[in-house]
Amino acid sequence: DYDELERVAGEVRTIIENTPGGREAEFDSIGKVPMVEIQPERAAMRKFNVHADDLNRLVETALAGKEVGTMIEGNRRTPIVVRLPEDRRMDVAAMEQLPLRTEEGGLLALGQVAKVKLIEQVNQIAREDTQRRVAILINVRGRDTAGFVQEATRNIREKVQFPDGYYFEFGGQFKNLMEAKKRLTIVVPLALLLIFALIYLSFGSIRQAALIFVCVPLAVTGGVFALYLRGMPFTISAGVGFIALSGIAVLNGIMLISFINQLREGGRGVRDAVVEGTLTRLRPKLMTALVASLGFVPMAIATGAGSEVQRPLATVVIGGVITSTFLTLLVVPVLYDWIERKTKQKQNPTE
Structure with missing residues (x-):
């Protein structure tokens, strides 16, 4: 009818x-x-x-x-x-x-x-x-x-009272969002698993691979907080931003842990290697974070065509890079020192 x-x-x-x-x-x-x-x-x-x-x-x-x-x-x-x-x-x-x-x-x-x-x-x-x-x-x-x-x-x-045989459903952007979220539930875990596998192959240690992986939630926290401050919902572009952010955070963690390991191989103790490695990597990490953040600022404040895609992605990356930079320099060295000391004590209980 x-x-x-x-x-x-x-x-x-x-x-x-x-x-x-x-x-x-x-x-x-x-x-x-x-x-x-x-x-x-x-x-x-x-x-x-x-x-x-x-x-x-x-x-x-x-x-x-x-x-x-x-x-x-x-x-x-x-x-x-x-x-x-x-x-x-x-x-x-x-x-x-x-x-x-x-x-x-x-x-x-x-x-x-x-x-x-x-x-x-x-x-x-x-x-x-x-x-x-x-x-x-x-x-x-x-x-x-x-x-x-x-x-x-x-x-x-x-x-609304629907007669028999009548129903409603939402499509368009909402339907695309739901389908993309389903794909992300597969893509994101797979991407994180591949990242973890590559880290393990590089360091040959599950312990250090897990330590580097701590950088991911530290970065994601900043991205979520940045979206909240700007009042933006989670969108597909924001999800892509989180995936990119995870790669950036892991890269920063790899560079820090690799440098500390090099210092230890040179004869430094755990505590000395952690302190010197963190201080040495401080300036490069700050410069990298500054350049990455400033590079995404035009996208974060865009108002023209395509801004609804650019702004969430840029907001996530900027917020995540900032928190990842500072928290990685604080949390990862502390965890590295604590884990390596505990491991050393288990291997040499008489010391």
Whole structure:
């Protein structure tokens, strides 16, 4: 029932437009347009010996047109098409007077063998998976898409009574977000696992690989906090930013631990190697963090086309690089010293 479908769509549109964050809601109204309906009368057609094909050809010629010849002007050939004038195609009286020739050569009016009337019919029939549907378009401003959809869904279920066979679902950006989140649940653990495997292959020690991996949550904390400060929701670009941030944090940890290990191989004690290695790597790490942060500032404050993708990514990277830099220089050296001393005590309990 198109009338019922349009009524339900109108109620849903009002609700989502009044949901905080909903802007510019609209839907393609099904609407109705006048159409000419021609119903053949079988008894009259048999009486006058008129075939359905003859009737179809007459109506097709009157409304769609029929090519009856070609006009030649020099090298230009123009087809000659015969049909009713546009203002008479919706005129019931004119349609009823269309001449129809019988097999015996006589002439009849179309109205003698068919009922012609003007009706209102739906303008277009939109379908998806063979089901009729109405698409409601809305922009979400000032809040995250997932939160908006959750609240709108609750409001719709509370306030709209759907007849049997009618239902609603959200698509567009929300659907893409849900699909991307499903992919990220696979990509992120896989990426972290590969990073851990590469670290282990480089150092040959699960202990030091786990120590370097501590840099990841230290960096992620900064990214989450930066999103919170700017009031930004988690988006796909933010997820990509967290993946990139994890790589940056692990790289910083590898460089620090590698340098400390080199000092120990040179004969330094654990504590001396940790202190000297941290102080030596302080300036390069600060310079790297400064350059990385400043490089993402234009993206973080962008307002033009594509800014909705650039800002979350840049915000995550800037916040994560800042916290990762300082926390890595504080937490990782302390943990390294504590773990290596404990390991040494277990290996040499008499010392």
